[in-house]
Amino acid sequence: MSNESTERIEIPEGVTRALVVTAHPDDVDFGAGGTVMALVKAGVQVTFCICTDGDAGGFDDSTDRSQIPAIRRAEQVAAAAVYGVTDVRFLGYRDGYLEPSHEVQRDIVRVMRQVQPQLVITQSPDRNWERLPSSHPDHMAAGEATARALYPAVRNPYAYPELRNEEGLEAWTVNWLWMQGHVEPNHWIDTTEFFSRKVEALRAHASQTSHMEELEGMLRTWGEMQAQAGGFELGHLAEAFRQIKLPD
Numbered sequence: 637m638s639n640e641s642t643e644r645i646e647i648p649e650g651v652t653r654a655l656v657v658t659a660h661p662d663d664v665d666f667g668a669g670g671t672v673m674a675l676v677k678a679g680v681q682v683t684f685c686i687c688t689d690g691d692a693g694g695f696d697d698s699t700d701r702s703q704i705p706a707i708r709r710a711e712q713v714a715a716a717a718v719y720g721v722t723d724v725r726f727l728g729y730r731d732g733y734l735e736p737s738h739e740v741q742r743d744i745v746r747v748m749r750q751v752q753p754q755l756v757i758t759q760s761p762d763r764n765w766e767r768l769p770s771s772h773p774d775h776m777a778a779g780e781a782t783a784r785a786l787y788p789a790v791r792n793p794y795a796y797p798e799l800r801n802e803e804g805l806e807a808w809t810v811n812w813l814w815m816q817g818h819v820e821p822n823h824w825i826d827t828t829e830f831f832s833r834k835v836e837a838l839r840a841h842a843s844q845t846s847h848m849e850e851l852e853g854m855l856r857t858w859g860e861m862q863a864q865a866g867g868f869e870l871g872h873l874a875e876a877f878r879q880i881k882l883p884d
C-alpha cells in the first residue's frame with residue numbers, strides 16, 4: 637500500500653495517450669470517470685473502447701429492445717463528451733456473452749495498435765466477492781481479454797499476423813495497466829474536483845440511471861470509501877486501481 641504518498645494525482649511519467657477498455661457503456665464512468673478527467677486535464681489523449689453494446693441493460697419494458705444498442709452507444713458518447721473525450725470505439729459484442737476469445741483479444745489488440753497508448757485502464761479479471769456487481773462476467777471477460785492482449789499479443793508482431801499483414805498495424809508495447817474494481821487496489825486518484833461532472837456523465841446514461849434518485853449519494857459514498865482506503869484527507873473522493881508496471 638502506498639499510503640505515504642502525498643501526490644494527489646499520480647500519472648506515470650511519459651503517458652501521453654491512454655486507452656480504456658470496458659465491457660459495457662457506463663462502466664468507465666462508474667469506475668474511472670474522475671480519473672479520465674484527471675488524465676484529460678493533464679493533457680493525456682484518452683480513447684474509450686467498449687466491448688458490448690449493453691443491450692441487456694435498462695430497467696423498464698417501455699423501450700423497444702432493438703433500440704437499446706443505439707441508445708446506449710449514444711449515451712456513452714454523450715458521457716465521454718462531458719470529460720472532453722471524443723474518441724469512443726465500440727466492438728459491438730452481445731451483452732452478457734462476452735468471453736476472452738481470440739476474436740475479442742484480436743479486436744482489442746487492433747485498437748491498442750491503432751491508439752498506441754502508454755497506459756491502459758480496464759476492469760479486473762479477478763472476481764471480487766465483496767462487491768459482486770463489479771465482477772459481472774462481462775467485466776471479468778473484458779479485463780481478461782485486455783490482459784491477454786497486453787501480454788504478449790500487442791507487442792508480438794507475429795501474434796494475429798493479419799493485423800500487420802493486412803492492416804499495417806505494427807507491434808506496440810504498453811507500459812502501464814490500471815485495473816478498476818480490483819480486490820487489492822494499490823493506486824488511488826483524487827477525483828474530488830471532478831465529482832459533479834462524474835455525476836453529470838452518469839446522468840447521460842439515462843437508460844441506466846434516470847430511475848436512481850440516490851445516484852449522487854451512492855457515488856459520493858463510494859468515492860469517500862476509496863479516498864479513505866487510499867489515505868486521503870477527510871472530505872476527499874477517490875477512484876481506486878490496481879497498478880501494474882508491464883515489462884519493457
Ligand SMILES: [Zn+2]
Pocket residue numbers: 659660662663772775
Ligand atoms: Zn458493466
